[in-house]
Amino acid sequence: MEGGLGESTSVPPPQSPSCSGNGANDAGDFECNICFELAQDPIVTLCGHLFCWPCLYRWLHHHSHSQECPVCKALVEEEKLVPLYGRGKTQSDPRSKSYPGIDIPHRPSGQRPETAPLPDANQFANYGFGFMGGFVPMATARIGNFTLATAFGGLIPSLFNIQFHGFPDATVYGTTSGFPYGFHSFHGGHAHGFPQPSSRGQQADNVLKNLLLVIGVFVILALLCW
Amino acid sequence: MTSSSAPSRKALSKIACNRLQKEMVEWQVNPPAGFKHKVTDNLQRWVIEVSGAPGTLYANEIYQLQVDFPEHYPMEAPQVIFLPPAPLHPHIYSNGHICLDILYDSWSPAMTVSSVCISILSMLSSSTVKQRPADNDRYVKNCRNGRSPKETRWWFHDDKV
Ligand SMILES: [Zn+2]
Numbered sequence: 001m002e003g004g005l006g007e008s009t010s011v012p013p014p015q016s017p018s019c020s021g022n023g024a025n026d027a028g029d030f031e032c033n034i035c036f037e038l039a040q041d042p043i044v045t046l047c048g049h050l051f052c053w054p055c056l057y058r059w060l061h062h063h064s065h066s067q068e069c070p071v072c073k074a075l076v077e078e079e080k081l082v083p084l085y086g087r088g089k090t091q092s093d094p095r096s097k098s099y100p101g102i103d104i105p106h107r108p109s110g111q112r113p114e115t116a117p118l119p120d121a122n123q124f125a126n127y128g129f130g131f132m133g134g135f136v137p138m139a140t141a142r143i144g145n146f147t148l149a150t151a152f153g154g155l156i157p158s159l160f161n162i163q164f165h166g167f168p169d170a171t172v173y174g175t176t177s178g179f180p181y182g183f184h185s186f187h188g189g190h191a192h193g194f195p196q197p198s199s200r201g202q203q204a205d206n207v208l209k210n211l212l213l214v215i216g217v218f219v220i221l222a223l224l225c226w
Numbered sequence: 227m228t229s230s231s232a233p234s235r236k237a238l239s240k241i242a243c244n245r246l247q248k249e250m251v252e253w254q255v256n257p258p259a260g261f262k263h264k265v266t267d268n269l270q271r272w273v274i275e276v277s278g279a280p281g282t283l284y285a286n287e288i289y290q291l292q293v294d295f296p297e298h299y300p301m302e303a304p305q306v307i308f309l310p311p312a313p314l315h316p317h318i319y320s321n322g323h324i325c326l327d328i329l330y331d332s333w334s335p336a337m338t339v340s341s342v343c344i345s346i347l348s349m350l351s352s353s354t355v356k357q358r359p360a361d362n363d364r365y366v367k368n369c370r371n372g373r374s375p376k377e378t379r380w381w382f383h384d385d386k387v
């Protein structure tokens with residue numbers, strides 16, 4: 001229901017006549033409960049009611065007698081408001097100008113809990129270290145600063161391969177995360193123990209190379225014919 | 227209301243204007259039962275016809291509400307009065323002023339003309355006796371100079387009627 005209405009009291013054709021109240025029902029979920037526009041600098045109270053920050057601020061500080069939610073009268077504490085950050089928009093707010101004479105401070109910012117820990121990091125690290133024993137120092141030395149567990153697990157087979165076959169191309173065999181294979185091959189010492197995902201990757205690589213070759217030939221032919 | 231609820235003839239702010247247009251559209255799509263908006267081109271003053279609900283003391287009676295919007299609507303409540311003759315009701319004065327908390331201290335900007343109308347109709351419907359408020363004459367005399375009900379210091383009788 002944003003925009004749309006001109007200055008005159010023109011009446012848009014009633015959308016589905018059965019729809020109640022909210023002209024555009026989808027957008028209605030995101031309309032400010034004070035100005036009825038799409039909420040700008042949206043903010044949500046703990047009771048779940050959505051407002052433009054300037055609208056709510058103005059109500060709480062200049063008009064209401066008590067700090068209560070305009071919709072449900074629940075107590076509103078400013079430090080417990082939750083801003084909504086959608087995609088794209090910056091925080092500049094043209095609307096605050098349309099409340100002339102009132103300085104509207106910046107919208108309260110979100111309270112960000114600390115970054116979530118990587119789900120399995122410790123588990124893998126411990127598992128890996130215990131399992132691999134004496135190979136670890138060598139592995140870390142070769143890998144350099146790849147310290148993430150997933151990369152670690154993934155690179156084991158490649159190191160293994162490098163050791164036994166001298167393949168310099170770590171990416172082909174390594175990063176396709178086949179640590180079960182990796183660990184096994186370490187212990188078993190199969191010289192030809194390629195992780196399966198890797199060989200599939202290699203096939204794909206070959207197909208790609210062939211494709212490029214064909215395209216190249218076509219280009220050369222085309223050039224010659226011109 | 228902390229800011230002056232002064233002469234409601236100050237033009238509507240842009241926000242008030244936008245919001246009233248939305249309310250008008252909503253009203254036309256879905257008017258509250260028992261009410262009819264008398265169309266004018268004045269967005270700032272609505273005149274609304276109320277029909278007493280069937281089965282109540284006011285059944286088959288028709289009254290008119292006049293709703294004036296202040297510059298900073300909906301931050302400030304609209305002024306709502308009955309045009310004469312006002313219904314005989316323990317909370318409605320003979321000059322049309324209505325003693326109803328949501329029109330004054332309990333106003334909230336999330337309310338709408340429509341929700342106010344519904345409250346007024348329910349106030350009418352729950353009445354058990356057709357009479358004026360006890361202090362009617364005194365109050366009306368005090369308002370002779372054209373005082374708005376919004377400037378009255380209301381205390382609200384009770385929640386029942
Ligand atoms: Zn708003």
Ligand SMILES: [Zn+2]
Pocket residue numbers: 045047048049069070071072073074
């Ligand atoms: Zn609420």
